[in-house]
Amino acid sequence: MRIEDYPHRLAGHCGSGALRDLLDWAGLGWAGPPSEPLVFGLSGGLDFKFLQIPGLNPPIYLGGRTLDLEFDLCRRLGVEVEHLETDDPVQGWGWVTAELDAGRPVMIWADILRLPYLRVRLTNTRHDIVVVGYDAAAGVAWVADNDREEIQQVPLETLAHARDSRGFPHPNRHATFPMRFPERLPDLLPLAREAAAQGVANMSGGNSESGEPPLEIAGYSAGLAGVRDFAAEVAGWPERHAPETLATMYTMVRICIEKAGTGGGLFRRLQAGFCHDVAAITGDEAFHEAGRAWAACAEAWSALAAAAGAAQPDHAAIADQAAALPALEERATRKLAAAAPEPSHS
Numbered sequence: 629m630r631i632e633d634y635p636h637r638l639a640g641h642c643g644s645g646a647l648r649d650l651l652d653w654a655g656l657g658w659a660g661p662p663s664e665p666l667v668f669g670l671s672g673g674l675d676f677k678f679l680q681i682p683g684l685n686p687p688i689y690l691g692g693r694t695l696d697l698e699f700d701l702c703r704r705l706g707v708e709v710e711h712l713e714t715d716d717p718v719q720g721w722g723w724v725t726a727e728l729d730a731g732r733p734v735m736i737w738a739d740i741l742r743l744p745y746l747r748v749r750l751t752n753t754r755h756d757i758v759v760v761g762y763d764a765a766a767g768v769a770w771v772a773d774n775d776r777e778e779i780q781q782v783p784l785e786t787l788a789h790a791r792d793s794r795g796f797p798h799p800n801r802h803a804t805f806p807m808r809f810p811e812r813l814p815d816l817l818p819l820a821r822e823a824a825a826q827g828v829a830n831m832s833g834g835n836s837e838s839g840e841p842p843l844e845i846a847g848y849s850a851g852l853a854g855v856r857d858f859a860a861e862v863a864g865w866p867e868r869h870a871p872e873t874l875a876t877m878y879t880m881v882r883i884c885i886e887k888a889g890t891g892g893g894l895f896r897r898l899q900a901g902f903c904h905d906v907a908a909i910t911g912d913e914a915f916h917e918a919g920r921a922w923a924a925c926a927e928a929w930s931a932l933a934a935a936a937g938a939a940q941p942d943h944a945a946i947a948d949q950a951a952a953l954p955a956l957e958e959r960a961t962r963k964l965a966a967a968a969p970e971p972s973h974s
Contacts, residue, residue: 629728630761635661636772636779640891640898642756643698644668645774646735649758651705653733654809658816659909664891669902670704670819672826673697674895674964676957678854680847680861686876690858690884692895694830698735698756698805704819708808713801717788720802724759724769727806733760733772737803739793743773745780750883751795774889820906820915825968827899831961855957862950866943878936878946885933893926896960900926903967914967921960928956 635652639645644667652661662670677691694700702709714720727734735758741751760779761770767784782790791802813819833851849857862881865874884894891898903919906912932949935942 629763630770631728631731631733634733634758634760634772634779636758636760636777638777639664639774641668641693641889641895642774643673643693644671644701644891644898646756646758646772647698647701649772650733650735650807651809656705656809656813658813663901663905665898665901666905667701668697668891668895668898669827669906670823671697671701672704672823672830673700674827674899675830675850676852676854676894677850678848678858678861682847686873686880688877688880690881690894692884692890695754700826702807704823705813706810710804710806712804712806715792715801717792717802720791720804721784721788723802723804723806725762727804728759728762732806733758735759735805735807736791737800738771738787738790739795739800741795742786742790742793743780744782744786745773745776750888751793752888753793753795753798753800755889816906817910817912820902820910820912821967821969823902824915824918824964828961828965828968831957831964852954852958852961856954859950859953863947875941878941882933882937885929893929896922896926896929903964906967912967914963918960918963918967921956921963925953925956925960928952 634649636649637645639648641664644664648662648664648667651657651667656662673694675692675694677689679689681687681689699709699711701707712723724734724736735756737754738757739751739753740746740748740755743755758772759769760772762768762784768781769784769787770779770781771787772779791800793800831851833853865877869877884890886892900919900922903915903922907916907919928949932946932953935946935949
């Protein structure tokens, strides 16, 4: 059984790419099918996280999105979604085939390290892919992955292993996400303003409804405070770390910003595209201004990644690139707040 003509396209990020395709398949959008940046931004998933983890190699990690952006997007758009998990591979695969047999594609989690068509050395158990068909007799499934333009054929046994990984950040336990789509989506501008407010709260450290309480561990900071901490730490790395460790840290900075499915510029390029799409569709000038500010952030993060990835890194230049980030992020957050609704007063 295979869903024909599934509208899959390449994407910069697995979650927003998968949900863009699913919304297109369901015939939903505004002024046509939604773009990937529009889907990302409507999740309200813009964020920043900086972790320093002594004892690991490399001992740092950067994040630019919330963990629950896929579910926040579904809630905001009125898409009903279940989060099913099990340690029983038969039950987990049964959830997938039930959706496909009913003619519905279904999103799942799979560890990128175990997907045969990807060439990666890092684990990520929360990689979103969409299963669009299977052939039990041939022992294969067909999946749509943001990192590949064509639908991929995967052996069922291999897919089962990718869905039962104990890698980073946690076991994925055959996670399956059946969805039911509404007949139409709500008006765009109110949704975009609500999502913008969530992004501002994430960056300001005041999003108590995100479902992601701050990690109370040493070496963790988030939002704008996290950007400031990161910039300050980068300046001191050459004096505090051996050359080999420093080289792996610079490599990790480049990967986290550009290579780890971020859409480029640590998700800031997607956020800028969201703002510009909203402005183009609705005519809202505040979103246009926010888009320019987030585009500047994206360029600055990408410049840092390029400097960190140079064959002979210039430590002073890297520190300067990092030092420019806090002011840019603070300005972009203010511009996004201007596009969001004013808080209500009771």
